[in-house]
Amino acid sequence: MENISLAADNIFTFGPLHIQNAVLGSFFVSLILILLAVLSVRRMGIVPTRLQVAFELLVDYMMSQLENAFGDRKKAEKFFPLMMTLLLFILIANQFSVIPLVSDIVAGETSIFAVPTAHLSLTIAMALAMVIMANILALRISPLRYIGTFVTLGPLLAARKPAEIADGLVKFLLGLLNVISELAKVFSLSFRLFGNVFAGEVMVAVIAGLSVYTHYFVPVPFVVLSIFSGLIQAFVFVLLSVQYIAGSIASVQEDPETA
Amino acid sequence: MDIEAARLLAAGLCMGLGAIGPGVGEGIIAARAMEAIGRNPQVTGKIIPNMIVSMAITESTGIYSLVITLIILFAL
Numbered sequence: 001m002e003n004i005s006l007a008a009d010n011i012f013t014f015g016p017l018h019i020q021n022a023v024l025g026s027f028f029v030s031l032i033l034i035l036l037a038v039l040s041v042r043r044m045g046i047v048p049t050r051l052q053v054a055f056e057l058l059v060d061y062m063m064s065q066l067e068n069a070f071g072d073r074k075k076a077e078k079f080f081p082l083m084m085t086l087l088l089f090i091l092i093a094n095q096f097s098v099i100p101l102v103s104d105i106v107a108g109e110t111s112i113f114a115v116p117t118a119h120l121s122l123t124i125a126m127a128l129a130m131v132i133m134a135n136i137l138a139l140r141i142s143p144l145r146y147i148g149t150f151v152t153l154g155p156l157l158a159a160r161k162p163a164e165i166a167d168g169l170v171k172f173l174l175g176l177l178n179v180i181s182e183l184a185k186v187f188s189l190s191f192r193l194f195g196n197v198f199a200g201e202v203m204v205a206v207i208a209g210l211s212v213y214t215h216y217f218v219p220v221p222f223v224v225l226s227i228f229s230g231l232i233q234a235f236v237f238v239l240l241s242v243q244y245i246a247g248s249i250a251s252v253q254e255d256p257e258t259a
Numbered sequence: 260m261d262i263e264a265a266r267l268l269a270a271g272l273c274m275g276l277g278a279i280g281p282g283v284g285e286g287i288i289a290a291r292a293m294e295a296i297g298r299n300p301q302v303t304g305k306i307i308p309n310m311i312v313s314m315a316i317t318e319s320t321g322i323y324s325l326v327i328t329l330i331i332l333f334a335l
Contacts, residue, residue, distance in 0.1 A: 006334045188319050195322035198329065236315040 200226025277324020
C-alpha cells in the first residue's frame with residue numbers, strides 16, 4: 001500500500017516559505033484554468049465551439065443560482081466572478097488525480113503535484129475566506145443590527161414582567177449560540193470538501209493495494225465514484241457559501257422578521 | 260490493550276458508528292424524493308439536484324467521522 005499522509009510533502013524551501021506539492025498542484029490547476037479560458041475565447045462567436053458551450057452552460061447555471069440566492073440580478077453580478085472562480089477551481093482540483101501522467105512526475109520519493117483539495121490547509125483557507133467575507137459584508141451594511149443578531153439584548157431590555165425577563169434571557173443565550181454556528185460553518189465547509197476528496201483517494205489506494213488481482217480493473221468503479229462525489233462537492237461548497245453570504249446579508253436588511 | 264490495537268479499534272468504531280446517522284438520513288431524503296417524483300413526474304429535473312445537494316449536506320456528519328478516522332489512522 002502506498003504511504004498515505006494527511007500533511008502535504010515538502011518539495012523545496014524558498015527562504016521562510018515551504019513549497020509543498022499541494023501548493024504546486026494548485027498552481028497546476030490554475031494553469032489548466034488559464035489554458036481552458038484562453039482556448040474557449042479564442043474563437044468565440046455566434047456559432048459556439050464545444051468548449052464555449054460548456055462554459056456558457058456553467059455560467060448560466062451559476063448565474064441562476066446566484067439570482068435565486070440574492071433575489072436581485074445586480075447583486076448576483078457583483079458576486080459572480082468570485083463564486084465562478086471558486087467553482088471552476090474546485091471542479092478542476094477535485095479531478096486532479098484523473099489527469100493522466102501528472103501524478104507520475106516525481107522528485108526523489110514524492111510526486112511533485114498533489115491534489116490540492118485533498119489537503120486540509122487549502123479547504124480551511126477557502127472556507128475561512130467565505131465565512132469571514134459573509135460576516136464583513138453584513139457588518140458593513142449595518143454593524144449594530146448584525147451584532148444584534150449575536151447579542152440579542154432587545155427582548156431583555158424591553159421586559160417588564162418576570163416571565164418576559166426569563167424569555168429575554170433565553171433569547172440572549174440563543175443569540176450567543178449563533179457565534180458557535182458561525183465557527184461550525186467553517187469546519188463543516190472545509191471538512192466536507194477535504195473529507196470527500198481525501199476519502200476518494202484513500203479508497204482507490206486501499207482497493208488497488210488489497211492484492212495483486214485488484215490492481216488494475218477493480219478500482220475503476222471506485223474511481224468513477226470519487227469523480228462523481230468530487231463533482232458534487234464542488235457545487236455543494238459553492239452553493240453553501242453563496243447561501244451563507246446571502247443569509248448574512250439578508251439578516252441585516254430591512255425588518256428582520258427573525259428575532 | 261496494546262496502543263496500536265486500541266487505535267485501530269477506535270478508527271473502526273468511529274467510522275462504523277458515524278455512518279449510521281447519514282445512512283438513515285440519506286435514506287429518508289431519497290425516499291421522500293422518490294415519493295415526490297412519483298406524485299409529480301414533471302418536476303424530476305428540479306428535485307434531483309436538490310436531492311443530491313441535501314444528501315451531500317446530510318452526509319457531512321459521516322464525513323466528520325471519516326476525517327476523525329483518517330486522523331487516527333494516518334496522523335497520530
